[in-house]
Every structure is written in structure tokens, then in C-alpha cells.
Amino acid sequence: MRFVKGHGTENDFVILPDPDGALDLTPDAVARLCDRRAGIGADGVLRAVRTKVAGPDAEPYSDAEWFMDYRNADGSVAEMCGNGLRVFARYLVEAGLAAPGEWDVATRAGLRRVTLGPSGDVSVGMGQVELLGPSEASLAGTVFPGERVSVGNPHLACRMDGPVAALDLSRAPGFDPAAFPDGVNVEFFRFVGERHVEMRVFERGSGETRSCGTGTVAVAAAARAGLSGAGLDVSEWTVDVPGGRVRVALDGTSGRLTGPAVLVADGETRPGWL
Numbered sequence: 001m002r003f004v005k006g007h008g009t010e011n012d013f014v015i016l017p018d019p020d021g022a023l024d025l026t027p028d029a030v031a032r033l034c035d036r037r038a039g040i041g042a043d044g045v046l047r048a049v050r051t052k053v054a055g056p057d058a059e060p061y062s063d064a065e066w067f068m069d070y071r072n073a074d075g076s077v078a079e080m081c082g083n084g085l086r087v088f089a090r091y092l093v094e095a096g097l098a099a100p101g102e103w104d105v106a107t108r109a110g111l112r113r114v115t116l117g118p119s120g121d122v123s124v125g126m127g128q129v130e131l132l133g134p135s136e137a138s139l140a141g142t143v144f145p146g147e148r149v150s151v152g153n154p155h156l157a158c159r160m161d162g163p164v165a166a167l168d169l170s171r172a173p174g175f176d177p178a179a180f181p182d183g184v185n186v187e188f189f190r191f192v193g194e195r196h197v198e199m200r201v202f203e204r205g206s207g208e209t210r211s212c213g214t215g216t217v218a219v220a221a222a223a224r225a226g227l228s229g230a231g232l233d234v235s236e237w238t239v240d241v242p243g244g245r246v247r248v249a250l251d252g253t254s255g256r257l258t259g260p261a262v263l264v265a266d267g268e269t270r271p272g273w274l
């Protein structure tokens with residue numbers, strides 16, 4: 001099986017080129033590919049498949065040529081992945097499967113428009129960002145009030161006063177399963193400047209990662225909501241994550257994510273390994 005390895009602010013992915021939809025990608029195969037000791041190692045898998053052969057998840061979005069079939073490291077399926085989409089778009093351009101410019105990619109959360117040149121940062125229209133009300137996370141006995149946010153996938157963005165580096169994210173934060181029946185990605189953030197926050201994340205299905213694109217958009221929206229009088233104003237945010245920095249533009253109720261996307265290796269799994 002051919003693969004490409006890439007990352008966006010160190011949120012890393014195994015990309016599987018599957019233009020004809022020939023791969024039978026089981027949850028077990030995804031978990032083995034993502035295993036950092038016995039596999040290639042990644043936070044998730046991005047299967048690149050043409051929408052017309054991608055099956056029911058892609059059917060409503062057949063205007064787009066490509067479907068990003070995103071899977072978490074534990075093999076579970078997620079609706080969207082912001083960093084993954086930047087890496088996915090960079091892969092399609094570098095592989096000669098799409099031209100630099102602006103085009104839609106189909107995801108389980110709907111169509112997402114990517115903008116990229118022949119090299120450099122990739123920008124992604126992240127669709128509607130919905131603030132869904134308060135909830136809370138718990139970590140080592142401490143309760144963190146937060147905001148439920150949907151960026152196509154579920155998030156709980158918790159503001160804190162101390163540095164995020166002090167958190168122990170070796171275990172999953174607790175959350176209210178009634179509020180998040182399908183699980184949740186939990187972000188902890190702190191203001192470090194005007195419209196500038198630092199963030200760490202514990203991702204559903206992957207554990208702590210070095211960055212989460214949908215999470216940075218959720219955090220920017222929750223941070224804006226916490227500023228008195230900010231309403232739904234148009235604003236640009238800088239979000240620092242352990243793996244680097246991204247920019248988030250909020251415009252009313254929609255978001256745009258811009259940041260790096262880097263491909264680091266091409267390879268082939270050994271016959272019979274998976």
C-alpha cells in the first residue's frame with residue numbers, strides 16, 4: 001500500500017492515495033498504520049478518494065472531485081479535520097492531482113473550500129462555527145468551565161488563566177456524555193495577547209495531539225464570545241499550539257484556518273504487513 005506522510009503544525013497524518021476507491025480500510029488497519037511503535041505513526045489517516053467512487057458519505061458532494069476520508073488514530077471516523085484538510089490539499093497539488101488555486105473538497109461535514117499556491121501555507125474555509133452553550137471538562141480533579149462548539153465536529157473549548165503547558169493531558173479529560181453523546185475534542189486555552197491565544201487539545205480518538213485545526217477555530221470562536229461586546233465581529237486570531245502557530249479568521253458565524261502543510265515522506269507498506 002502506497003502512503004505519504006505529512007503534517008500541519010505537527011498534527012501528523014498518513015495519506016493513502018486511493019483515487020479509485022479500491023482500498024478496504026478497516027478500523028484495525030488504520031490503528032496499525034497510526035501506531036507510533038509498531039506502525040508508521042500518526043494522529044490520523046487521510047484517504048484520498050474521488051467522490052464519485054467514495055460511497056454514501058460523499059454522494060451529496062459529488063460536485064467536488066475529491067473526498068477526504070478522515071480517520072482518527074484509533075480507527076474511528078470523524079466528520080472533519082482542519083489540519084488534515086490543509087495537508088490533503090497540499091498532497092493533491094504536489095501529486096499533480098489538482099492545480100494550485102481554489103477548489104472544494106468533500107468531507108463528512110460538507111464541502112470545504114481550500115486555497116493554496118504551488119508552495120507555502122494553505123487556507124481552508126471551515127464552514128459554520130456554532131456556539132452551543134456552556135459545559136465543563138474535568139482534569140485531575142479540577143473542573144474547567146467551557147463552551148460547546150461545533151465546527152462540523154464536536155469541541156469543548158475551556159478558557160483558563162494559567163499557562164496551558166502546566167496541564168497534564170496524559171489522560172483523557174472528563175466531560176458530560178449527555179452533552180457529547182458521540183465524544184468530544186477538548187481544548188484548553190489562555191489569552192496571551194489581543195486576539196492571541198495559546199491552546200492544547202485532547203482529541204477524540206487520538207489523544208493529545210500537537211495541534212487541531214478545527215480545535216483552533218473552536219477556541220477562537222469561544223474566545224471571541226468571551227470578549228464583552230465582540231458579538232459576531234469580523235476578527236483575526238493567532239492561535240499558538242505545541243506544534244506551531246495558525247491563523248483563524250472569524251467572519252460572522254463562519255471561520256477560515258490558515259497555516260502550514262508539509263509532506264515529509266513517500267513510502268510503501270511491506271506486502272502482508274497489514
Ligand SMILES: N[C@@H](CCC[C@H](N)C(=O)O)C(=O)O
Pocket residue numbers: 011044072077078079080081082083084153154185203204205206209211212213214215
Ligand atoms: N486534528 C483534527 C481533528 C480530527 C478529528 C477529531 N479528532 C474528531 O474526532 O473530531 C483537526 O485538525 O481538525
